[in-house]
Amino acid sequence: xxxxxxxxxxxxxxxxxxxxxxxxxxxxxxxxxxxxxxxxxxxxxxxxxxxxxxxxxxxxxxxxxxxxxxxxxxxxxxxxxxxxxxxxxxxxxxxxxxxxxxxxxxxxxxxxxxxxxxxxxxxxxxxxxxxxxxxxxxxxxxxxxxxxxxxxxxxxxxxxxxxxxxxxxxxxxxxxxxxxxxxxxxxxxxxxxxxxxxxxxxxxxxxxxxxxxxxxxxxxxxxxxxxxxxxxxxxxxxxxxxxxxxxxxxxxxxxxxxxxxxxxxxxxxxxxxxxxxxxxxxxxxxxxxxxxxxxxxxxxxxxxxxxxxxxxxxxxxxxxxxxxxxxxxxxxxxxxxxxxxxxxxxxxxxxxxxxxxxxxxxxxxxxxxxxxxxxxxxxxxxxxxxxxxxxxxxxxxxxxxxxxxxxx
Numbered sequence: 001x002x003x004x005x006x007x008x009x010x011x012x013x014x015x016x017x018x019x020x021x022x023x024x025x026x027x028x029x030x031x032x033x034x035x036x037x038x039x040x041x042x043x044x045x046x047x048x049x050x051x052x053x054x055x056x057x058x059x060x061x062x063x064x065x066x067x068x069x070x071x072x073x074x075x076x077x078x079x080x081x082x083x084x085x086x087x088x089x090x091x092x093x094x095x096x097x098x099x100x101x102x103x104x105x106x107x108x109x110x111x112x113x114x115x116x117x118x119x120x121x122x123x124x125x126x127x128x129x130x131x132x133x134x135x136x137x138x139x140x141x142x143x144x145x146x147x148x149x150x151x152x153x154x155x156x157x158x159x160x161x162x163x164x165x166x167x168x169x170x171x172x173x174x175x176x177x178x179x180x181x182x183x184x185x186x187x188x189x190x191x192x193x194x195x196x197x198x199x200x201x202x203x204x205x206x207x208x209x210x211x212x213x214x215x216x217x218x219x220x221x222x223x224x225x226x227x228x229x230x231x232x233x234x235x236x237x238x239x240x241x242x243x244x245x246x247x248x249x250x251x252x253x254x255x256x257x258x259x260x261x262x263x264x265x266x267x268x269x270x271x272x273x274x275x276x277x278x279x280x281x282x283x284x285x286x287x288x289x290x291x292x293x294x295x296x297x298x299x300x301x302x303x304x305x306x307x308x309x310x311x312x313x314x315x316x317x318x319x320x321x322x323x324x325x326x327x328x329x330x331x332x333x334x335x336x337x338x339x340x341x342x343x344x345x346x347x348x349x350x351x352x353x354x355x356x357x358x359x360x361x362x363x364x365x366x367x368x369x370x371x372x373x374x375x376x377x378x379x380x381x382x383x384x385x386x387x388x389x390x391x392x393x394x395x396x397x398x399x400x401x402x403x404x405x406x407x408x
Contacts, residue, residue: 069096072113085113089120094149096126100158114138121145121182128154133196140203142180151187153208156194156219182208194219197245205230215240225255225277232261232285242270244297245277255284257322262286272297276308282315290325296333296365313348320355327356333365346371346378354393362394363401372402 072085089095099117110131118139121127124147129139136157180203182188191213193204201224210216213235218227222245231241241263255261266287271278275298310318312335330353335344353359366372379400 069098071098072100072117085116089116089123093123094125095123096128097124098128098130100130110135111138114142118142118145121147122149124150126150126152126154128156130154130156130158132158136195140180140200140207141178143178145180145182147182147185147188149187150182150185152190152192153182153188154192156192157196157221179203180207185209186212189213190215190217192217192219193223194221195223197222197224199224201226201230210234212237214238216242218243218245220244222273225280228281229255229261232263236263236265238263238266240268241266242268243281244272245274255280257284257318259286262288262323265289268292268294270294270296274298275312279308279310279312279315282312283310283318285319286323287319288323288325290323291327292329292331293327294329294331294333295335296331298333298335312344313352316344316348316352320352326358328358329361330356330359331361331363331365333363334367346375349375350378357394358396359394360396361399362397363399366402375402376400 097117099114127147127150129136131139136155139155185208188208189212191208191210195204204227210231211234214237216231216235216238218231219242223243225245228243228245231238231243235241261284263285267289269287269290269292271281271294273281278295278298332344332349349364353362364372364375366375
C-alpha cells in the first residue's frame, strides 16, 4: 500500500491504491491551492478529510470494497480486531491480504485473527502471511480452506537470519491436530515459502495441489532437501523456480541423477545454496527448456571439513549433458576460484560458455578484481572475432557484467 510521509503523518493504509490516486489528483489539481491559502490546511489534512468521507460512503456502496488490499498487523491491543475484520469481509468480494505480526508482541489475539481471516478464504486473491516461528504453526493447523480466487500464496517467517545452530531440529505437531489443506484453488499459480529446514514436511507437502503451480520460490533460511526433491517430483508445470537452501553439509542427504527430476517447462532457475547443495542439484536435474540460470549467494567456507564431490565444474557440465537447453541469460556470482578443488575455474567456465552460443546476457560477478580482469582478457583475446569485434563463440552476446564488491 502507498502511504504519505509528511510532517503530520496521516494513517491511510486502509485506503486502496486507486482511491489514493484520485485523492492525489484532486488535491493537486482541483482544491489544494485554494484550501491551503484560504483555510490554512495542509495537504495531509485534506487527505484525512477525504479518506474519512470515503470510509463513510463505503458502508453504503459495496463496489468500493472490491479489489482491496487488507493489511492486518496483530498486536496485544487488538481487542476488537475479530469484529472489525468480520465487518470488513462482509463487504468484500476479492482481496489481497497481508497478515503480519511483530515477533516481540505475540499476544493472545493471534489465533483469533488467523481464524477470522481463514474463515473468509473464499475471498482471497493474494495472501501473504508473515509470522515469527512461535506463531507460524497456527496457520498450518486451521483445517480445510476453500480458495476459488487465490492466485498467489506467500508464507514466510519474520526475522529469518538466525544462525543455523539456533534452529530447532524438529517443529512438533500434536497428534490429532487438524492440518491445513487448501482446496478449490484452480487459479493458484505462485507459491513462496520461507520456513525453517526443520519445518514439518508433511504440513507443507499436503498443504495444496502443487502440480498446477507455474512459479515456486523457496527463500531463506532455506529448505530441507526432501522439500526440494518434492518440488522437482510434483511441480511439473513450473516455469520459474528459485530456491535458497543451506546447511545440507550438516545432513547426510544427497540427490542422485534421475529422470523423475525433470521439469519440461522450466525457463528460469535461480539457486542460492551452499556448494554441496548446489552441486547435488545441478548434477541431478533435467531442464530441457531452460533459458535463464542464476547461481549466487554460495557459501561453503569449510571445504576441508565438508568436501564436495564432484566439483562444481563437473556438476555444471553434467547439467548441460542431461538436457541440451539453450541459455539466453547466465548469471554466476563469486564462484571463480571459490575454493581449491571444488570451485569453478576460468577454463571450466569458458568451456561451459562455448556450449551456449545463444547467450545474450552474461553476468559473472567476481570476488576479486584480478579475476574480473583475467576473465575479460580471456574472453577478448581468446574468443574475439577480429573481423567484427564480437565474441566468436557468443555471437548474440550484447551484455557482459563482471563487477563485484571489491576491496581495495
